[in-house]
Amino acid sequence: MVKAYAVLWCLTIRLLQKFYLTQYFRLKLNLKIKDIHKQMQITTLSKQKAFGGTQGVYSHQSESTQCEMSFSVFEPHKAQTEKCPVLFFLSGLTCTQENVTTKSGFQQYANQAGIIVVCPDTSPRGTDFPHEHDDYDFGSGAGFYINATEEPWSKNYRMYDYIVHDLPELIEHHFPASLEKCGIFGHSMGGHGALIIGLKNPQKFQSISAFSPIVAPIQCPWGQKAFNGYLGNNQSLWQSYDATQLILNGKRSPNSILIDQGSNDNFLEEQLKPELFLNACLNKEQPINLRMQEGYDHSYFFISTFMQDHIQFHANNLSQ
Numbered sequence: 104m105v106k107a108y109a110v111l112w113c114l115t116i117r118l119l120q121k122f123y124l125t126q127y128f129r130l131k132l133n134l135k136i137k138d139i140h141k142q143m144q145i146t147t148l149s150k151q152k153a154f155g156g157t158q159g160v161y162s163h164q165s166e167s168t169q170c171e172m173s174f175s176v177f178e179p180h181k182a183q184t185e186k187c188p189v190l191f192f193l194s195g196l197t198c199t200q201e202n203v204t205t206k207s208g209f210q211q212y213a214n215q216a217g218i219i220v221v222c223p224d225t226s227p228r229g230t231d232f233p234h235e236h237d238d239y240d241f242g243s244g245a246g247f248y249i250n251a252t253e254e255p256w257s258k259n260y261r262m263y264d265y266i267v268h269d270l271p272e273l274i275e276h277h278f279p280a281s282l283e284k285c286g287i288f289g290h291s292m293g294g295h296g297a298l299i300i301g302l303k304n305p306q307k308f309q310s311i312s313a314f315s316p317i318v319a320p321i322q323c324p325w326g327q328k329a330f331n332g333y334l335g336n337n338q339s340l341w342q343s344y345d346a347t348q349l350i351l352n353g354k355r356s357p358n359s360i361l362i363d364q365g366s367n368d369n370f371l372e373e374q375l376k377p378e379l380f381l382n383a384c385l386n387k388e389q390p391i392n393l394r395m396q397e398g399y400d401h402s403y404f405f406i407s408t409f410m411q412d413h414i415q416f417h418a419n420n421l422s423q
Contacts, residue, residue: 143276148173154211155180158204163273167264168227174270175204176278181217188284188421189219189274190414191266191308193293193300196325197244199224203290206403212411216418219280223270225292227259240325241332247320248296249344251333260333263344266300267307286310286417290406291370292317292325294362298346298380302354310420312361312413314406315368318380319347325374350383358420359390363409365399 143163150159156179165172181187190213192203200222203209213220226246232255235242251260266287274280287308289297294316301311320326321341334340342348364377371377377393384391399405 143273145273145277153177154214156182156210156214158210160200160204165227165265165269167261167269168259170227170229170259172224172228172265173200174224175200175222176274177204177210177213177220178278179214179217179219181214182219182279186279186281187217187219188286188418189221189271189280189282190417191270191285191287191297192220192222193248193266193287193289193296194222194225195289195291195293196225197239198293199244202403203406207407207410209410209414212414216414218414218418218421219274219278221270221274223266226262230259232256241328245292245329247292247326247329247333247344248300249330249333252337252340253333253335256333262296263300266296267304271307282307284309284421286312286421288312288314288413288417289316290314291375291401294318295320295326295346298360299344299349301356301360302346302349303343305355305357309357310417311356311358312363312416314363314409314413315365315370315375315401316346316362316377316380317375318362319345319376321345321348322379323374323376347379347383350380350387350389353387355387355389359392360384361413361416362391362393363405363412364393364395365401365405366395366397367399368401368405370401 145161145163148160148162150157156177158177160175162171162173179187194203203222209220225244246260246262248262248266250263251257271282275282285308287297287301294313297311297313298316301308317326320330330341362377381391381393
């Protein structure tokens with residue numbers, strides 16, 4: 104009789120354990136689903152008609168940066184009836200999504216080409232680490248599109264993951280985007296971001312271009328300061344976020360890379376050094392079109408002058 108009760112007690116304990124474990128994992132799953140749903144939510148901050156399409160600004164909670172991020176999306180008129188190719192534009196030091204959205208005039212050309220253009224911010228926002236806001240070339244507005252490994256930056260400064268994973272998933276969820284036809288371009292620090300992200304993810308970003316990019320950050324003051332602060336002394340990590348080194352190490356884009364560089368750019372010789380990337384591409388037979396534009400500087404006057412060429416360049420690549 105005692106033995107029967109013991110067996111019954113053991114069975115009861117096992118059933119209770121299984122029940123509570125099931126409830127625990129069900130609760131964990133529900134919390135995970137709620138978390139994913141929260142991350143996929145967006146808030147519309149503004150929306151205007153522009154050149155026949157729609158220019159909107161939005162915000163959302165990012166898993167990668169662990170903060171609220173804002174971004175802009177231009178939807179061409181064509182997006183009302185079908186899915187469209189997508190272009191991501193990465194901005195430079197000190198910028199937000201607003202600079203290129205309001206200054207470059209890309210909307211007219213994107214509407215003509217039937218391309219969605221997405222413009223993210225340049226760093227996490229809302230954090231307040233020591234010295235985060237002291238310098239224009241490090242910290243806020245200067246995320247460099249890498250995943251930081253050094254404290255305190257490593258929790259939030261994960262702009263590489265944000266651009267490669269978070270934002271495309273969000274765009275696909277909320278907009279009529281055809282992510283199998285996707286390109287990336289940018290300016291200065293954003294040109295660096297476009298090059299490294301495109302080269303490291305050629306199946307996701309089939310088309311790459313840049314205005315005045317930082318092509319060899321491990322060989323210029325801007326890059327050395329950022330990499331030392333975000334990545335520490337790990338030189339292999341430094342090289343993995345350097346476009347020139349990526350080409351030399353065998354990374355490629357499936358299409359030719361377009362770069363426009365102004366000859367009167369104040370940062371040309373010390374920070375940008377396009378000849379380093381050009382030589383690496385020629386050495387590794389990566390097709391490249393580096394156009395030195397006589398008399399142009401580093402400003403949005405330069406970017407807006409050649410924006411139509413870049414939109415058309417990507418439209419041609421993404422139509423193949």
